[in-house]
Amino acid sequence: MTKLTDMQLILLSTACQRDDGSLLPPPDSLGAQAARIRKAVEALIKKGLAAEQEGMAAPQAWRTDGDLVIGVIVTDAGRAIIDPPVAEETPAGKAKEVPAVSPPSASRAGTKQAQVIDLLKRKGGATLNEIVEATGWLPHTSRAALTGLRKKGHAINSAKVEGITRYQIATAA
Template structure:
């Protein structure tokens, strides 16, 4: 799969919305970053996601050759990235269309993240200091790891016991 920058994705998305498929003029959301836009468009041309086209209007000019105005338009390959082709299958049921709730993923064994999960699964959970001591991370890194685990689908609860916050993962009974 082709990796694209945010700017490249914005340019391709804007081109898909235009009837002529032109990347230029760039959308207002990109501001006045002419050098970065030029670099992004050059990369898209090299990847074959956009192509130069002669006879464009002046606001759509990528470059000029004497009196000829050359613009840049999205190719079918570029459209396929922004608007993936629909598979030949029946319409999805409502259950399939609902946003997916992340399920906890099994991490690699022996990693610091696995150690944190083990700490959180024990009876009474773990304090921030427990996590810091076990992993050697700084407190802000430990809190970020807790956030990352939540994003991965782990149900982490916290409660204050005698002024100290304890974090715990709910385990299946």
């Protein structure tokens, strides 16, 4: 999976929303950060997520070569990062499933992370205090562990029950 900065994601997302697919001019939300924007665009070109295109309008100029204005547009690979492919139709007319997220990576048995996962899989899940008691971690470390599990692909839901937040791994119905 390609790691992108927030700025690169904003540039790609904006380009995908434009009819011509141009990364430039950058959206107003990025402000006046010309050097950082230039570096982000260069990285997108290197990764094949954007490409130079001749004959663009002056506001879309990435660089010029005499009278020729060269802009930068999002490639199909760049669009795929912003808008992942949806289920395709198979010849039989049935939809072929495309996984939206990679499956969660397994943790080693007997680790504190495995303990947290077991707590979250219980009916009713677990509170932050229960996670702290089971692992011996501080509350901020326990919250960071929950964030880490989310990044690994676990769908963790939280809900307030009687004023106490309970965390639970979402299970497929």
